[in-house]
Amino acid sequence: MTQALDHDVAGDWGVHQQATRLLESGAIQEGVRLLGDVADRTTDGLLRSMCTYNLGEVLESLGQIDEAYQTYYPLAHASPTTRNEFDHRARVRVMDIFSTRALRVTPPDFPPKVQIEITNRCNLRCVMCTRHQMQRPLGDLGWETFQRIADECSAETGCVLSLYFLGESLLHANFDQMVRYLERVRHRSPVPLVYGLQTNGTLLTRRRARVLLASGLREIGISLDGLSGDLERVRPGASYEVIERNVLGLLETAGEMGIDDLLVDICKLCDDPHSAEARRFVEHWQGKVRNVHLMHITKVEGLSYLGADGSIQPVGPKQHSPPRAYCGEGSRLLIHWNGDFAFCCSDIDGELKLGNIRDRSIREAWNSSEMEDLRGRMLAADYAGLSACLRCPHSYS
């Protein structure tokens, strides 16, 4: 009996190979049918996961993203103690897809992205930043809270940790130590935790860059909203010359240290990505860093922004109306410096009340009844009484 089973399993591995060849040759339907058959009948857990994962890949390649998500989902939620290589891979895909589809698909059991506020202090006074509207006290993330977050996220395959919210993280006295800690714990999961920093670049001297690179930081986003002259007006307190020197110094330092996997992303907010000003900016930075990207600025009532003609434009009073449809948020979890959970970046003061990490883990907050309730309300576009949503700049008409 055992022999017969072993033979079947060996045969099924052969069928998987046959399916792979068919898919490679473009015989998608036949390949998919064989994969499905093997996944349904095999007694070999690894083979079952592999076939199911491959089916998900095919669906993704055909642009059937929701179907691919549903195919990966059960693998991604296999028990952590028995998860195999393909279950882990499926989990990464689930986290990635949920990041873009958000509540349009069933949430995974852990947030794909956790964004932590290292500090809400800042050394700049950017004219467009919602930080000006923040009502809560200033403060820094404590070491114990940081460790709790780092430990929980590093145990979760596919979670990405972002080290910023409404302040400048490099102002935190222990930031370098936090990076060192993350580097130590990130390999606890078979798929190492990915983490990155978004910074205004003002404090990223060569010395600091060397320490951070030596500690393990490899993903750095620089918020640089204009070239010399423009930047100083849109980000008062900043000097373009200093930041450019810092970014070039960072790249050179990485070169000196033999680091070839550094990902530097320059991000510029703009009103019109086709303007001459935006084009000049991209031309200046393209080729120097791994990625330059333009992001649409959110115009916040009472604040200002850099217009396409280079002038600072005030944003006047707006007509507020509750969003008429699901806003698209809900794919990440934010944690303020004091440990309060927040639903999205418009939940500036944690008004949506998801509790504090002192009292519940990230997993508990993500799967809480409060979160479930919020998700239901977002999907139904029932924003009544949700003050943060009613004030959200995305809900302006």
Ligand SMILES: C[S@@+](CC[C@H](N)C(=O)[O-])C[C@H]1O[C@@H](n2cnc3c(N)ncnc32)[C@H](O)[C@@H]1O
């Ligand atoms: C608030 S900053 C804090 C992190 C860091 N101090 C920095 O400057 O990157 C985080 C990100 O929010 C972006 N941001 C600020 N105001 C914005 C707005 N009105 N619309 C869209 N993004 C905005 C910034 O450009 C930056 O990339």
